[in-house]
Amino acid sequence: MAQLRQDHAEFVASGAEVVIVGPDNAEAFQEYFSEHDLPFVGLPDPEHRVLRLFGQQVNLFKAGRMPAQVVIDQQGIARYAHYGHSMSDIPENSEILEILRELHSEAFSAAAPA
Amino acid sequence: MSPRAALGLPAPDFELDDYTGHPFRLADLRGQKSVVLVFNRGFL
Numbered sequence: 001m002a003q004l005r006q007d008h009a010e011f012v013a014s015g016a017e018v019v020i021v022g023p024d025n026a027e028a029f030q031e032y033f034s035e036h037d038l039p040f041v042g043l044p045d046p047e048h049r050v051l052r053l054f055g056q057q058v059n060l061f062k063a064g065r066m067p068a069q070v071v072i073d074q075q076g077i078a079r080y081a082h083y084g085h086s087m088s089d090i091p092e093n094s095e096i097l098e099i100l101r102e103l104h105s106e107a108f109s110a111a112a113p114a
Numbered sequence: 115m116s117p118r119a120a121l122g123l124p125a126p127d128f129e130l131d132d133y134t135g136h137p138f139r140l141a142d143l144r145g146q147k148s149v150v151l152v153f154n155r156g157f158l
Contacts, residue, residue, distance in 0.1 A: 004152070017147045019138070021130075022154035029133035032157045042133045051153055053126045070125065072149040076141065078125040096150060103148050 001038060007093040008039055014100035015074070015107075017041060021050050071096060073103045125151075 004011070004018055011018050018040040022029070029042040045051065054070065069091060071080040080099050082091045129139040143149055 001152075001154070004150075011150065015147055016150050017143060018150045018152065020152045020154055023156050024154075026131075026133040026135070028157055033133065041138055043130045043138060044133055045130055050128050050130065053128055054153075068153040070151040070153075072125045072140070072151060074143075074145060074148050076124055076127075076144045078121045078123050081121060100148055100150070 001032075002036060003090065003093060004040070005036065005038055007097065010093070010097055011100070014097055015104045016071075016100045019043060021045050023048060069096065071099050071103070074107050079103060125149075 001020065008018070020038075020040050021043045023046055024032070024044055025046055026044045029044050032038070033040070033042050043050070069080075069082045070078055073079050080096075125140065127139070127141045129137055132138045140149065
């Protein structure tokens with residue numbers, strides 16, 4: 001989370017919203033986000049609704065692999081997923097940012113007249 | 115290794131209240147922003 005915080009400006013510049021989903025309740029989110037000055041959307045999901053929803057798409061989510069990151073493009077299509085093998089197994093920001101820039105330029109060229 | 119993204123599956127839509135109580139719906143960002151959805155295990 002602190003790692004994502006470092007490059008927040010770059011995430012914004014690449015046209016992305018960072019959304020954190022977790023099992024903690026709203027109070028715990030409030031406390032953690034304010035303590036670490038996190039500018040992200042924080043979604044308390046104690047019932048794991050979103051995780052289960054994504055888990056139903058077998059290709060998208062392997063059973064219970066956490067932590068996980070999914071990049072969704074502007075058309076609502078999941079384009080990248082990373083599953084942690086351990087708590088510390090998270091992708092570098094640079095890897096996610098490269099994907100976002102790619103998606104951004106893709107969307108831009110699709111919108112441009114031929 | 116190229117991290118080229120190509121899953122190509124529509125992400126399932128969902129709606130949840132954020133921690134400040136505002137409703138967040140994934141589909142509301144469609145056509146506007148891409149999303150980095152991070153599944154966190156919990157704050158320690």
